[in-house]
Amino acid sequence: MTHSTGDVSACLPIHSDLDLVRVRQHVRQMTARLGFGLVEQTKLVTAASELARNALVHGGGGQMECTAVTSGGVRGLRLVFSDQGPGIVDLDQAMSDGYTSGEGLGMGLGGARRLVHDFSVDTRRGSGTTVTVTSWISRPPGPREAP
Amino acid sequence: MTGPAAFPHEGHVPVLRLGEVLLVTLQGDLYDSTAERLRQDIGQTVSDSAVEVSGVVIDLSGVEVVDSFMGRVLSDVAAMTRLLAAQTVVAGMRPAVAITLVELGLTLPGLRTALTTEDALRLLGAEVSVPSRDGRPRGERP
Numbered sequence: 709m710t711h712s713t714g715d716v717s718a719c720l721p722i723h724s725d726l727d728l729v730r731v732r733q734h735v736r737q738m739t740a741r742l743g744f745g746l747v748e749q750t751k752l753v754t755a756a757s758e759l760a761r762n763a764l765v766h767g768g769g770g771q772m773e774c775t776a777v778t779s780g781g782v783r784g785l786r787l788v789f790s791d792q793g794p795g796i797v798d799l800d801q802a803m804s805d806g807y808t809s810g811e812g813l814g815m816g817l818g819g820a821r822r823l824v825h826d827f828s829v830d831t832r833r834g835s836g837t838t839v840t841v842t843s844w845i846s847r848p849p850g851p852r853e854a855p
Numbered sequence: 856m857t858g859p860a861a862f863p864h865e866g867h868v869p870v871l872r873l874g875e876v877l878l879v880t881l882q883g884d885l886y887d888s889t890a891e892r893l894r895q896d897i898g899q900t901v902s903d904s905a906v907e908v909s910g911v912v913i914d915l916s917g918v919e920v921v922d923s924f925m926g927r928v929l930s931d932v933a934a935m936t937r938l939l940a941a942q943t944v945v946a947g948m949r950p951a952v953a954i955t956l957v958e959l960g961l962t963l964p965g966l967r968t969a970l971t972t973e974d975a976l977r978l979l980g981a982e983v984s985v986p987s988r989d990g991r992p993r994g995e996r997p
């Protein structure tokens with residue numbers, strides 16, 4: 709079970725270049741405050757940048773929800789990126805490295821998945837995309853520690 | 856901990872000329888539009904120059920995040936300068952950024968790396984005096 713701590717959750721709009729900067733800065737501040745190491749901070753900020761840009765460029769804009777979570781005594785940060793865009797038609801193809809429908813490098817989705825501990829996509833044609841990622845301060849809790 | 860959040864850097868990144876080398880120092884968090892414009896500025900400077908440009912040095916020591924967008928800009932600059940028989944060297948990339956780039960899957964083809972701007976300039980054989988102990992700004996003309 710993952711529990712939200714509630715008080716440290718925030719919702720940021722993703723509608724412009726400036727919003728991407730704000731998303732990165734917010735995730736940086738949150739991870740620093742929660743005690744993530746520098747490398748883990750950078751990984752989550754970079755993943756957030758990729759997913760926020762996807763919501764902006766491919767999804768026509770959206771938002772990021774940022775929540776501090778704990779699970780089995782381990783603290784983490786959960787980020788939910790959502791948009792009401794066209795959805796991802798072929799998710800397997802979109803996730804594979806090097807695939808892009810535009811002129812990107814096609815590394816965003818697959819790369820973001822590698823940079824975080826938990827990663828899930830919920831997408832439906834015509835009704836948008838939600839990508840949820842979580843990273844934990846130490847290892848994610850193993851089965852033995854689970855409640 | 857990181858320091859206070861760098862002020863968003865919109866607009867223009869100066870492209871400095873040191874003899875045959877162009878030096879670009881990136882700082883803080885760049886807007887996509889700023890990175891995009893930098894690519895154009897470097898391309899323009901390289902192709903317009905009356906004097907030949909032998910290399911481009913991009914100082915990343917002040918940059919906390921390089922994502923696929925910024926990675927593409929760096930690769931494009933490298934490809935562009937290579938066409939003109941020049942080289943691009945990325946200097947001072949932070950370890951956390953380098954580790955993240957590898958996991959992201961960005962290999963940045965065509966880019967050479969150096970620990971410092973001074974090393975990068977030396978790599979390019981630039982005739983630039985390297986200030987050391989007196990604390991003058993790096994790359995300052997003699």
Ligand SMILES: Nc1ncnc2c1ncn2[C@@H]1O[C@H](COP(=O)(O)OP(=O)(O)OP(=O)(O)O)[C@@H](O)[C@H]1O
Nearest residue numbers: 762766767802808809812813814815816817837923
């Ligand atoms: N939120 C989204 N809504 C709709 N389609 C999406 C969304 N996110 C990703 N996609 C689709 O998945 C493809 C792959 O995404 P990915 O982020 O890996 O690459 P990219 O954005 O094209 O390039 P970059 O390397 O610059 O991120 C995109 O080209 C796009 O077709």
Ligand SMILES: [Mg+2]
Nearest residue numbers: 762812816817
């Ligand atoms: Mg992308």
